[in-house]
Amino acid sequence: MPQMKDPNFSGSLTYICDHSSDGAMGVVINRPTDIGLAELLEQLDISMTIDTDAKIYAGGPVQRDRGFIFHDGEKCWQSTLELSSGLKLTTSKDILEAIAQGTGPQTYLVALGYAGWGEGQLEGELTENTWFTCPGSQDILFADDDSKKLTMAMDILGIKADQLSGQIGHA
Numbered sequence: 001m002p003q004m005k006d007p008n009f010s011g012s013l014t015y016i017c018d019h020s021s022d023g024a025m026g027v028v029i030n031r032p033t034d035i036g037l038a039e040l041l042e043q044l045d046i047s048m049t050i051d052t053d054a055k056i057y058a059g060g061p062v063q064r065d066r067g068f069i070f071h072d073g074e075k076c077w078q079s080t081l082e083l084s085s086g087l088k089l090t091t092s093k094d095i096l097e098a099i100a101q102g103t104g105p106q107t108y109l110v111a112l113g114y115a116g117w118g119e120g121q122l123e124g125e126l127t128e129n130t131w132f133t134c135p136g137s138q139d140i141l142f143a144d145d146d147s148k149k150l151t152m153a154m155d156i157l158g159i160k161a162d163q164l165s166g167q168i169g170h171a
Helices: 037-043 093-101 121-127 146-157
Strands: 014-020 023-028 032-036 055-058 062-071 080-084 087-090 108-117
Touching: 014 080, 023 055, 023 121, 032 037, 037 055, 037 093, 062 093, 093 108, 108 121
Parallel strands: 055 108
Antiparallel strands: 014 023, 023 108, 032 055, 062 087, 062 108, 080 087
């Protein structure tokens, strides 16, 4: 929402990957960093046989040294969680090795770090009108133009950024 002042989340679009009574975990998907995938693979001593200009995203303020790879396809890796039909999240190094060799998923997004909420915290923030929610969309997740992802999410709900207010209404 427009009133979000936390620099970690202001203007962000976060894909919620896990939500239970214990808390929630998500990854910001619209904040590319200055690091590219090729540089990351080099830092991890993973040799590449492909040429890539894929971006690395700032996934959130927690464990910024931990990687999260959203991807399509049926294949699972050492540490893969199925988020929805056809969408997976993998955190193991083997997927990066496969991507570097051209045998990994064709569509993917790599992020470092994540966003975490304790028990009831996200629900409280939703009640305070801090976030707006919409259904997950692979079209948005894997969109080429990061600057349009938030607008694409708002379009799903039929709203425009200038129509949003930080005020909570009660009827």
